[in-house]
Amino acid sequence: MEIPAYYMRGGTSKGVFFLADDLPSDPAERDAVLLRVTGSPDPCGRHADGMGGAGAGMVVLVRASQRPDCDVDYLLGTVATGEPRIDWSGNCADLSAAVGPFAIWRGFVPARDSVTTVRIRQQDSGQVLLAHVPCRNGHPLEDGDFGEEGVPFPAAEIVLDYLAPAIAPPPLCPTGKVVDRLDVPGVGAIEATLVAAGHPTVFVLAAAAGLVGTELPERINGDALLLARLEAIRAQGAVAMGLAPDAHDPPSVPAIALVAPRAGYRCSAGAWIEAERIDVLARILSTGRACHGLSVTAGIALAVAASLPGSVVQRAAAHSGGRTRIGHASGTLSVGAVTALRDGAWVMERAVISRSARRLMSGLAHVPERC
Structure with missing residues (x-):
């Protein structure tokens, strides 16, 4: 054949x-x-x-x-x-x-x-x-x-322009809040921004996990106690987002992302990334492990979160306007997102990324x- x-x-x-x-x-x-x-x-x-x-x-x-x-x-x-x-x-x-x-x-x-x-x-x-x-x-x-x-x-x-649904776009924040307080057993109270756009993601400050945001995956994945704490936070976020009935056996979504103010760092390939090239640092974990890069859908979620007033990501980002320049483990990613408040809920109108x-x-x- x-x-x-x-x-x-x-x-x-x-x-x-x-x-x-x-x-x-x-x-x-x-x-x-x-x-x-x-x-x-x-x-x-x-x-x-x-x-x-x-x-x-x-x-x-x-x-x-x-x-x-x-x-x-x-x-x-x-x-x-x-x-x-x-x-x-x-x-x-x-x-x-x-x-x-x-x-x-x-x-x-x-x-x-x-x-x-x-x-x-x-x-x-x-x-x-x-x-x-x-x-x-x-x-x-x-x-x-x-x-x-x-x-x-x-x-x-190639510029990809992701459009919102023409009728009743889904709310970006499943809880109705831009910032949620998660009470995580064994960890304590954690502020998080929960976003359902792109890839559903729980955003927390890297400092809340004792990190600075420039760490490479090997550093994160080599710390079993850290991974367990982050998984506990993610599981509690899954419950808050309505993706799991309880925190005992959460699904693979949402992911959890650690964000921090921009800083220079050396990426996984060994190249030096200047702080001026980015707006925010991000390290994302999926299926319990730190990822070596940042997917487009995760980038969309982060850009959306950066546009929400008072969000965890916006607090960390030195936003230059237009697209959000993200410094991840493998390099940089630039993503644009336009959001709007409709009937009391934040929705995504469009997201833009280049490939x-x-x-x-x-x-x-x-x-x-x-x-």
Whole structure:
């Protein structure tokens, strides 16, 4: 079996892109084909016989949108390594940057010189975003001078504009407060800002955990007592946000983020980040461990929190106006967020972030007949 496919980079992530109509319509048959394409399951964890990554692989399905105000719908699947399973419930904001160029390459949207806007709907969440893709001579432009942490070569800048739902956007603060007081057993009272935008996150000051905010993941992950205290805070935040009935067995969301005033620091790659390049320091923990970077969705949550008057993040940030420049373990990330107070509740009107993307390969994915 041969299936047209593109292998694309979006941000620092890579995935195999397909037209949804080129795959079997039955979900079980479709997933069996995609598992074979990526080389899963692989007990060695390398996807050696497929196009998956060294860890989890990602596949993206694109089709003409069902909505008149969008050009394409896309669905992202995260392929497990050691078992034959694809999780279609999540999203990768980095790969969202590649959907716009893919839609242009595949003829869903005609390229316009200068910038072509592609209207995208994420099928899993219903989120609508506009991808502003630089184009030249009838196709997406991939070369440029835009640099992003974790990508070794400069490229053309793609601006992603995340739009709020047209009707009744959800409140950003699930408790109705910009700052909550969490009474955490074994820790004490902790001030936190709880935000449901992007990736649901509990924001606390790094100083409240005895940190300065410049620590690298190895320092945080090597302290079992610190991790236990942070998990207790996160669990209490999950209860306050209505994501868990109690703090005994909280789900993987929300994440917890430690924020601090800007300062110079050395990132994981060894480069020195000047304090003047950022507005706020952030270290985020997910699934009980400090992350080596900052995802786009976590960046959106932080930028939203920074815009809320009196929030924990705003207290720490030296905001320069416009986008919030975040100093994380791997480097920097700039995210813009516009919020508004409606009927007594804060809502997100839009979020803006820049990424780059390019085709790594286009052709046919070859799949054995027995898959």
